[in-house]
Amino acid sequence: MDKTPPNGPTNGPENNPANSNDPNGKTAPLDPQTRGLYFAFFNEIGIISQLSRAMMEASLPNGLSVAHFSVLNHLVRLGDxxxxxxxxxxxQLPKTTMTHTLSVLEKNAMIILRPxxxxxxxxxxxxTDKGRxxxxxxxxxxxxxxxxxSSRIPIKVVSELVDKLADIRKTLDDYRDE
Amino acid sequence: MDKTPPNGPTNGPENNPANSNDPNGKTAPLDPQTRGLYFAFFNEIGIISQLSRAMMEASLPNGLSVAHFSVLNHLVRLGDxxxxxxxxxxxQLPKTTMTHTLSVLEKNAMIILRPxxxxxxxxxxxxTDKGRxxxxxxxxxxxxxxxxxSSRIPIKVVSELVDKLADIRKTLDDYRDE
DNA sequence: ATTATATTGTGCGATATCGAACTATATAAT
DNA sequence: ATTATATAGTTCGATATCGCACAATATAAT
Incomplete structure (x- = not known):
């Protein structure tokens, strides 16, 4: 995985009316087309997230959800x-949510929490072995x-998407903590 | 918005071990790299969905969430x-979830339900006017x-992503109802 | 017409998500 | 050392999500 910086031929402040700060400090109105584009993006992301979640949950044993699987998968891949x-x-989940998810996994003896x-x-x-x-x-x-x-969506397309989505994810992440 | 079919130089059954059905009807094991790629894809999708959801919710008036906004936005854009x-x-939500979401919107006088x-x-x-x-x-x-x-993520990148994500969304959608 | 089957929306119960407030420990400031 | 501030995790209450079972209506089969 190479770390392509998320800046190709970008739209700098000069292209972006919302970034030109006028005398009274206010922000110029955002280009409606740009706004629509980003909304469309997040809309597609949300629907695909929903679809993939439902798809995974359909194949998952009773009682355990994507949240639980994701944590286990994360630990296997990156180490516990x-x-x-x-x-x-x-x-990018609140810690209270993670407390709850982990407590379920612990009840199911799939993880162990140690000080x-x-x-x-x-x-x-x-x-635990059961978790793996x-x-x-x-x-x-x-x-x-x-x-x-994989027979319906070209691997190459997905591969490129993953790279670009990872960039965007990092950008959003950085933006979040201002 | 052009409708690029979600099939470029795809990996046909010949490239995909999981699609070659062997004599006993079982499926050959999936290429681990392919598997990892699709998991990575859905993982990025999930995290971005989570991030964007949190971002929107932070700017949304108290009590109303992305689910509510999305429904209103959908109705404004595509007609009520x-x-x-x-x-x-x-x-791609269960209808029971929608019943609940709509009931909240109705309580807030943002929509009206008629027979x-x-x-x-x-x-x-x-x-309603209040909803709009x-x-x-x-x-x-x-x-x-x-x-x-929009100053951090090139518009062109997002624009291309939207097209490809929309294709994938449709593919997933079709696949879901077998 | 009658019956069988499918579809729309709802009520309910179980679980998930998340913000606020809290405890305990760590780190920084003095 | 003492105090102030920050951080890790939990508890709790409010709401969201969703599967199951159900009533009402529609459509198909005979």
Whole structure:
């Protein structure tokens, strides 16, 4: 994964009426077309998110949802021992949501929470065998869907999209903490 | 908006081990790289969805959420008088979720539900002035964010992404109803 | 016409999400 | 050392999401 900076031939402030600050400090009205474009973008993102969520949930064993799978998958891919807050930040979720998700996973014996030796306030999240197993099973159960999609959506297209979406995700992320 | 078909130089069944059905009817294992790619894609989609949702909610008046705004925006853009089920399908949401969302909007006098003259089981959703006003205000309150983003993410990139995402959305949509 | 099947919307219960307030610990300021 | 401030995680209450079962109506089959 290369880190292409999210700036190609961009529209600088000179192209963007909303960025030209006039004397009284107000902002010029945003170009309606630009506005519509970004709304359309987030709209598509939202619908695809919804669709993929539903698709995954249909193949997931009863009671466990995408949220749970995502956490397990994250830990398998990037290594366990992370703190709850680390994980919450990775998914851009509030920490209270992560507390709840982790407590369900813990009840299901798919993770173990241990005190963080480096920080008395914190904890570390470890996968159990059952957690890894569940994650593997979930992925396997999704294979038919992924296979079907990979024959309908060109891999190359998806590959390029992932890069660009990752850039945008980083940009949004940076923008969020001003 | 041109409708580029979602099939460029795609990976046909010949490239896709999971599509070659072997004698016993089972499916060959999916290429792990392909699998990872699609998971990465849906992961980025999910995080951006989460980020944009949080961003919008931060600018939205108290009590009303992205779900409510989206419905109002949809009705303004595509016209009101649609049925709840139409709207649910447009966002790929279960109809029970839409019932709830609409009931909140109705309580806030932003929509009116009237019986459907063409179908006794159904209803039609109409915008009120207050609903349109709320939608306009919401968009205006998001302008600073959109402006900031449009200076960070090239318009051209977003424009291309919207087209490709729309294709994928349609593909997923078709795939969903088998 | 009658019956069988499908569709629209709703009520309900279970769970998920999230903001606010809180506890405990860590870090910085003095 | 003491105090002030920041951070990690939890609890709690409000709301959202969604599957299931249901009533009402529509459509198809006979």
């Amino acid at each position: 021992g992370r703190t709850p807050l680390d994980i919450a930040r990775a998914f 963080n030796p480096k920080d008395g306030r914190s904890k570390c999240v470890f996968l 197993e569940f994650r593997d099973d979930a992925i396997a159960s999704l294979d038919p869907d992924v296979a079907a999609l | 008088g649609r049925t709840p089920l139409d709207i649910a399908r447009a966002f 459907n003259p063409k179908d006794g089981r159904s209803k039609c959703v109409f915008l 006003e709320f939608r306009d205000d919401a968009i205006a309150s998001l302008d600073p964010d959109v402006a900031a983003l």
